[in-house]
Amino acid sequence: MRSTTRKPSYVVRPPTAVLTRGFDPRLSVGSVRPAVFRSSTYVFSSPESAERAFSIALGRTHSVQGESVDLIYSRLSHPNAEILEDQIVPLEAGATSAAVFNSGMAAISTLFFTFCPPGSSFVYTTPVYGGTHHLIHQILDSFGMLGIPVPAGNTAALTRAITEAKNLRIVFIETPANPTLKMTDLSAAAAAARAHPNLPLVAVDNTFMGPTFQHPIAHQADLAVYSGTKFLSGFSDMLAGVIIGRDSELIATLRGTRAILGNILQPDECWMLNGRLPTVSLRMNRQSKNAQRIAEALAAHPKIKTMNYPTLFDDPEQIRIRDEQCRFPGSILSFDLHGGKRAAFDFLRRLKITHDAVSLGGVESLACHPATTTHSEMCEEDLRAAGISDGLVRISVGVEDARDLLHEFREALDAI
Numbered sequence: 001m002r003s004t005t006r007k008p009s010y011v012v013r014p015p016t017a018v019l020t021r022g023f024d025p026r027l028s029v030g031s032v033r034p035a036v037f038r039s040s041t042y043v044f045s046s047p048e049s050a051e052r053a054f055s056i057a058l059g060r061t062h063s064v065q066g067e068s069v070d071l072i073y074s075r076l077s078h079p080n081a082e083i084l085e086d087q088i089v090p091l092e093a094g095a096t097s098a099a100v101f102n103s104g105m106a107a108i109s110t111l112f113f114t115f116c117p118p119g120s121s122f123v124y125t126t127p128v129y130g131g132t133h134h135l136i137h138q139i140l141d142s143f144g145m146l147g148i149p150v151p152a153g154n155t156a157a158l159t160r161a162i163t164e165a166k167n168l169r170i171v172f173i174e175t176p177a178n179p180t181l182k183m184t185d186l187s188a189a190a191a192a193a194r195a196h197p198n199l200p201l202v203a204v205d206n207t208f209m210g211p212t213f214q215h216p217i218a219h220q221a222d223l224a225v226y227s228g229t230k231f232l233s234g235f236s237d238m239l240a241g242v243i244i245g246r247d248s249e250l251i252a253t254l255r256g257t258r259a260i261l262g263n264i265l266q267p268d269e270c271w272m273l274n275g276r277l278p279t280v281s282l283r284m285n286r287q288s289k290n291a292q293r294i295a296e297a298l299a300a301h302p303k304i305k306t307m308n309y310p311t312l313f314d315d316p317e318q319i320r321i322r323d324e325q326c327r328f329p330g331s332i333l334s335f336d337l338h339g340g341k342r343a344a345f346d347f348l349r350r351l352k353i354t355h356d357a358v359s360l361g362g363v364e365s366l367a368c369h370p371a372t373t374t375h376s377e378m379c380e381e382d383l384r385a386a387g388i389s390d391g392l393v394r395i396s397v398g399v400e401d402a403r404d405l406l407h408e409f410r411e412a413l414d415a416i
């Protein structure tokens with residue numbers, strides 16, 4: 001935020017940058033960590049500064065490099081949002097700026113309402129997060145925004161859908177897909193989008209793998225979208241959303257919509273999320289190692305029909321995308337049980353360490369049955385096409401000792 005003292009004279013790497021940029025202790029009476037600024041409104045340094053701040057906030061003019069612009073009112077922005085938005089940028093390779101929202105869905109809906117006017121279209125991958133599915137079908141559709149679905153992982157179909165779409169504004173990709181872990185080729189999507197006369201934005205829901213294992217902007221996407229509720233915050237104790245972009249103009253436009261929808265992340269939540277950033281890669285690395293051990297150890301269990309996990313892909317196209325896009329396999333796995341819904345419910349009932357709950361990315365392991373919970377708004381046909389069967393269980397692996405988790409999963413599987 002604002003003036004910065006004692007900056008390193010060389011470019012530091014992300015885990016260092018997240019601890020050193022965007023915050024000047026002198027502006028928080030020397031406090032090593034940021035203070036929380038709960039004010040709803042800010043005192044102007046002069047009427048001229050107030051006029052200038054409004055001109056910039058309303059897009060009538062731009063701030064100049066290094067200019068310190070007065071804050072106005074917390075719905076537009078506040079110090080804790082500014083600090084968080086500055087500190088999160090180095091975690092997303094190729095990004096220049098970020099906007100924070102009070103949930104992942106707030107971020108996603110603001111994205112669509114900002115860049116997709118009525119009568120326009122967008123292409124999106126399926127299956128998509130349950131809330132996004134609801135937004136597309138129950139809300140955007142009635143505003144005249146046409147969603148064009150494409151199955152995750154089908155590069156040819158994605159390229160064709162983008163090329164043929166009329167009045168196309170956004171290509172929205174969730175990769176890996178939830179809960180099947182199917183991966184979609186970001187570079188191919190970006191190439192098709194660049195060749196389209198409408199120059200649609202490529203936005204990637206990077207909640208599952210980012211910001212540690214997958215960097216959409218480095219693969220030519222425009223925006224990386226996050227539910228900060230998941231890995232970024234990491235303790236299942238808050239809601240947040242983030243959009244990070246290569247072009248600060250796009251982020252400024254999103255902030256303009258945010259100011260009117262009133263869905264900026266509140267100061268206390270910004271402060272909490274800010275404190276979680278330096279450990280996100282530590283947590284994700286441990287969670288990914290745990291998940292890999294568990295997925296590979298259980299894959300051949302006789303009760304499991306198929307195990308979905310990136311190191312166990314056997315489709316050459318999926319392996320190619322994985323190797324190009326993801327540094328590590330991540331901590332989400334899902335498996336299809338022999339015995340359908342009864343077997344899946346039986347498995348969930350037997351877990352003691354792992355809780356039966358939706359959400360993911362926290363330090364504690366969670367398991368759920370997607371067909372009857374997170375994905376229950378999908379019709380039978382779409383569920384079948386996406387590979388979300390009655391016997392499918394999704395697990396988000398935490399930072400517990402993997403041996404304890406493996407022990408309880410084996411016991412539960414054996415007992416089904």
Ligand SMILES: *Cc1c(COP(=O)(O)O)cnc(C)c1O
Nearest residue numbers: 103104105129205207227229240
């Ligand atoms: C949780 C989630 C969201 C929505 O985020 P909220 O913070 O719950 O609003 C969006 N996309 C994905 C992939 C998610 O897992």
